[in-house]
Amino acid sequence: MAVINYAKKIIDFKIVYYGPGLAGKTANLQHIHRCLPHDNKGNMISLATGDDRTLYFDFLPVSALTVRGFETRFQLYTVPGQVQYNMTRRLVLRGVDGLVFVADSQFERLREDVESLRNLVANLREYECTLDEIPYVLQYNKRDLPNVAPVEYLEFVLNRRAKRVPFFEASAIEGKGVFDTLNTVSRMALASEFGGAREARNEAS
Amino acid sequence: MAIPRASRVRLIWWLELGLGLELYACAVLALHARGLRATPLLAAPALVIPALVIPALVIPPVFYLLVGLVSLRPFSLRQVLGAAVAMCGFHALLVAATGALYTIPDLLDFGSAVAFALWGSPAVTLLQLTAAPLVFARLRPLLSSPRPARRAQARATPPRRRAEVPGGAAARARDAAWSLPPREPAATMPSVPPLQRVLAVSSSAVAHGVQPVVASPLVLQPVVTPPAPPTPPTRALVRSETGEPMIRISFGRIADQLPVEMFARGREGLHATLRHGVSLLVPRRLLLPYLGEALAPVKWEVVADQFPRDELALSHEEIAGRLPHRSLLLPLDEVVPQIPAELLALSTPAANVYGLEEFPPPFQPHVPPPSETPAVDTRAPAEPAAIALAEPEPPPVSEPREEPEPPAEPEASAEPEGLAEPEPLAEPELFVEPLAPAEPTLPGEEEPSQPERGAEALADRGRTAEARRIIALLAPLMNGLEIGERDGAGTTLVTVVAPTLSEDSVVRTAARVVPFLADARLSDPVAQATLTGAEATIVLTPFGSPGAGGALLVTAVRSRASLAWLERLSRSAAGEARVPAENGGHSSPVGDPAEEMELRATSVPQSVRELAGSLTAFGPVAPTVLRDTAGSLRACLFLPRSLEAMPLAQFARDLYAALEEAEIGQVSSVILRVGAHRLVVRAMDGVPGRAAMLVGGGPIDRPGLARIELDRAATRLGALVRG
Numbered sequence: 001m002a003v004i005n006y007a008k009k010i011i012d013f014k015i016v017y018y019g020p021g022l023a024g025k026t027a028n029l030q031h032i033h034r035c036l037p038h039d040n041k042g043n044m045i046s047l048a049t050g051d052d053r054t055l056y057f058d059f060l061p062v063s064a065l066t067v068r069g070f071e072t073r074f075q076l077y078t079v080p081g082q083v084q085y086n087m088t089r090r091l092v093l094r095g096v097d098g099l100v101f102v103a104d105s106q107f108e109r110l111r112e113d114v115e116s117l118r119n120l121v122a123n124l125r126e127y128e129c130t131l132d133e134i135p136y137v138l139q140y141n142k143r144d145l146p147n148v149a150p151v152e153y154l155e156f157v158l159n160r161r162a163k164r165v166p167f168f169e170a171s172a173i174e175g176k177g178v179f180d181t182l183n184t185v186s187r188m189a190l191a192s193e194f195g196g197a198r199e200a201r202n203e204a205s
Numbered sequence: 206m207a208i209p210r211a212s213r214v215r216l217i218w219w220l221e222l223g224l225g226l227e228l229y230a231c232a233v234l235a236l237h238a239r240g241l242r243a244t245p246l247l248a249a250p251a252l253v254i255p256a257l258v259i260p261a262l263v264i265p266p267v268f269y270l271l272v273g274l275v276s277l278r279p280f281s282l283r284q285v286l287g288a289a290v291a292m293c294g295f296h297a298l299l300v301a302a303t304g305a306l307y308t309i310p311d312l313l314d315f316g317s318a319v320a321f322a323l324w325g326s327p328a329v330t331l332l333q334l335t336a337a338p339l340v341f342a343r344l345r346p347l348l349s350s351p352r353p354a355r356r357a358q359a360r361a362t363p364p365r366r367r368a369e370v371p372g373g374a375a376a377r378a379r380d381a382a383w384s385l386p387p388r389e390p391a392a393t394m395p396s397v398p399p400l401q402r403v404l405a406v407s408s409s410a411v412a413h414g415v416q417p418v419v420a421s422p423l424v425l426q427p428v429v430t431p432p433a434p435p436t437p438p439t440r441a442l443v444r445s446e447t448g449e450p451m452i453r454i455s456f457g458r459i460a461d462q463l464p465v466e467m468f469a470r471g472r473e474g475l476h477a478t479l480r481h482g483v484s485l486l487v488p489r490r491l492l493l494p495y496l497g498e499a500l501a502p503v504k505w506e507v508v509a510d511q512f513p514r515d516e517l518a519l520s521h522e523e524i525a526g527r528l529p530h531r532s533l534l535l536p537l538d539e540v541v542p543q544i545p546a547e548l549l550a551l552s553t554p555a556a557n558v559y560g561l562e563e564f565p566p567p568f569q570p571h572v573p574p575p576s577e578t579p580a581v582d583t584r585a586p587a588e589p590a591a592i593a594l595a596e597p598e599p600p601p602v603s604e605p606r607e608e609p610e611p612p613a614e615p616e617a618s619a620e621p622e623g624l625a626e627p628e629p630l631a632e633p634e635l636f637v638e639p640l641a642p643a644e645p646t647l648p649g650e651e652e653p654s655q656p657e658r659g660a661e662a663l664a665d666r667g668r669t670a671e672a673r674r675i676i677a678l679l680a681p682l683m684n685g686l687e688i689g690e691r692d693g694a695g696t697t698l699v700t701v702v703a704p705t706l707s708e709d710s711v712v713r714t715a716a717r718v719v720p721f722l723a724d725a726r727l728s729d730p731v732a733q734a735t736l737t738g739a740e741a742t743i744v745l746t747p748f749g750s751p752g753a754g755g756a757l758l759v760t761a762v763r764s765r766a767s768l769a770w771l772e773r774l775s776r777s778a779a780g781e782a783r784v785p786a787e788n789g790g791h792s793s794p795v796g797d798p799a800e801e802m803e804l805r806a807t808s809v810p811q812s813v814r815e816l817a818g819s820l821t822a823f824g825p826v827a828p829t830v831l832r833d834t835a836g837s838l839r840a841c842l843f844l845p846r847s848l849e850a851m852p853l854a855q856f857a858r859d860l861y862a863a864l865e866e867a868e869i870g871q872v873s874s875v876i877l878r879v880g881a882h883r884l885v886v887r888a889m890d891g892v893p894g895r896a897a898m899l900v901g902g903g904p905i906d907r908p909g910l911a912r913i914e915l916d917r918a919a920t921r922l923g924a925l926v927r928g
């Protein structure tokens with residue numbers, strides 16, 4: 001749930017980049033940090049291990065447009081993808097307003113994608129929440145590598161819930177698809193908070 | 206010269222066969238000697254009458270046919286017939302041999318003896334009916350192998366692509382073990398191995414230039430195809446004889462999952478089998494259920510028949526038992542391209558994203574020229590993001606600062622709570638001393654120092670920057686903890702304190718310990734100290750040497766839960782911000798020099814020795830008991846041999862004295878990381894005065910066990926002293 005400061009007319013959204021280890025979550029944030037104007041971003045905080053793998057999570061605060069009189073700010077988080085840091089992942093998910101599942105498109109990493117997605121669902125369940133209730137997009141990363149699975153198979157494996165969510169092909173290291181992903185999940189979070197999607201759901205039901 | 210493994214295997218087979226036949230002969234003679242004959246040998250001519258001969262000629266083939274039907278899997282009429290014929294042949298040989306045996310003791314003519322061996326004794330016939338299938342089962346792999354000359358001839362045969370239309374090919378492949386391979390024409394291209402057998406290849410696959418799948422009764426031989434440029438994955442449709450779609454997998458891709466010992470020729474055989482172009486066929490329907498899980502497992506039993514039997518040194522059951530879940534994992538990058546797109550198409554509706562168009566894209570990338578792009582040092586953030594957001598423009602130093610916003614406020618609800626703090630963390634109220642606002646540059650990018658600034662000022666500024674870095678590292682993790690910067694005992698203390706604790710108390714207690722962190726009586730400066738008091742637990746982590754003007758990270762929480770995690774976190778943060786120029790020298794010993802000589806070692810009671818043996822988590826430690834001149838017990842030490850007891854005892858005594866009446870309540874233990882050692886100073890339970898227990902050890906693998914052992918030892922030691 002977004003944090004709203006009515007006095008200051010500020011609304012904070014929490015966007016979490018989830019996915020298996022080495023899928024490119026930190027690369028997404030690094031590219032965003034690199035490409036956003038200075039006055040739109042804070043400093044990126046990363047705590048990495050010796051081999052540059054995220055130990056806790058990365059954190060990047062960015063500010064965006066003003067919507068209905070509220071200044072919107074987004075806090076972008078990643079999670080440590082390594083299996084042993086599940087407690088940290090679970091903590092990072094608390095209060096999440098939007099999710100980006102960063103999948104590694106390589107064939108040999110698909111199994112880890114599936115496990116990570118399953119882990120995401122399980123961790124959300126701890127907060128009595130499901131993926132269907134949270135603005136959520138898929139990013140098929142590393143499309144620039146040679147041994148990647150076709151998108152239809154990635155969809156078959158990772159996007160087979162009751163509703164198919166938007167997906168993006170990306171190469172975070174080159175910046176391809178990074179902002180498309182971020183903008184879409186941000187707009188979904190905005191729509192969810194400001195009623196667009198919610199009203200639409202109500203109308204549909 | 207070592208005998209090849211395949212030769213050894215065959216030799217063993219033949220020895221087993223010979224032994225079996227010998228046992229058969231012994232059994233036959235034994236039966237004959239004991240008179241278990243149904244009919245006297247003199248009556249043997251009567252056996253030739255048709256009424257008696259016909260059952261003898263009919264029953265064994267029928268029996269062998271039944272054996273073949275029951276035992277051969279997968280079922281194939283051709284295999285069953287072949288097996289029955291083979292066993293009948295063995296039976297005939299056994300009858301002839303048995304007749305020959307009978308001619309010796311009874312001096313019969315061979316014809317009568319054979320007639321008797323055929324049907325003269327039910328016991329002998331039963332032996333024959335048993336022996337023939339057993340012999341055949343053992344000889345079956347050998348029979349399926351071609352003779353060496355043929356193999357050599359086959360290897361010298363030029364390659365020939367042979368593709369068969371669906372139907373019958375797979376069955377013939379399964380029959381490979383029963384039939385000899387077709388004779389190949391004379392060699393014209395000796396260097397290229399031949400194609401032995403094609404399992405199943407559809408005409409469309411051939412039309413697309415797909416390599417046919419190959420299996421050989423002798424060895425998996427490659428199909429030689431003309432070199433072609435790499436092509437994108439094709440959805441070549443391969444079908445079995447029944448028209449079932451099959452998935453073709455290069456054998457080389459799954460070979461590393463196979464145990465090497467399964468091959469009769471060991472690695473040599475494996476390498477021969479791994480020649481490029483050999484493939485396996487797997488029914489597609491078996492893989493489809495698993496593809497959604499990004500897996501493509503196939504049971505060994507499914508592909509077992511595609512491996513040449515004479516190349517296998519293990520039974521299929523043994524091989525399957527050595528595979529995880531009795532399965533091979535097929536490579537997805539070979540499987541998926543052969544799956545039709547329609548099978549992967551999802552029919553679920555797209556999620557409703559209605560309303561997005563109301564909102565313009567919030568973020569527009571701005572790609573500055575390279576010189577404008579700030580470097581991102583992901584491992585050295587300069588400032589907490591909250592500060593950067595709340596106060597993007599640092600006020601000039603000369604101007605009075607405006608009311609600082611509590612920087613953690615906007616993030617408080619969104620950030621995860623502290624990992625090491627189990628109790629509910631309240632919103633931070635106020636910083637004790639809010640840090641300076643963010644500087645626009647990272648520490649490594651700071652502007653060059655002005656000439657007029659002295660080295661001390663430089664060190665102070667660097668230290669402050671490092672303190673900010675630590676805070677930045679800890680800030681998102683310890684939501685709810687108050688972060689500040691204080692001076693204590695001449696050292697800058699970067700404090701991270703739970704809001705329920707008094708920071709003043711924490712700082713004053715920490716200041717008591719600061720002089721001890723680089724004490725000369727220790728072999729190395731203290732890398733971390735953990736104080737457990739009645740009201741709080743404090744973790745002190747120097748970055749830089751406190752004695753050389755470095756700073757100290759002071760983390761304080763109320764609970765000991767996740768203390769190890771907190772220690773590790775503090776070390777990581779301090780390690781990130783360590784000032785390299787300050788390498789941590791020793792300072793003078795702290796304490797009253799007049800008391801240093803008053804301690805003397807005394808004899809160690811047996812009960813204390815036993816106590817030392819109970820501290821297993823610390824490794825081997827030796828007990829030392831120190832008393833003062835008045836004979837009062839002052840310290841009991843359990844230290845490894847590499848550590849000298851007396852200076853450490855004096856250090857512990859002084860530290861213990863310094864922490865008396867500490868602001869966080871009575872300190873029950875102090876844990877010091879000193880080089881590779883961990884020292885624990887704690888009081889003996891229930892012992893008044895300044896008696897201390899000091900336990901030391903190397904790296905402790907089981908800190909929980911160490912703590913339990915310490916608690917027990919303190920209790921027992923206290924009881925001993927009081928007693």
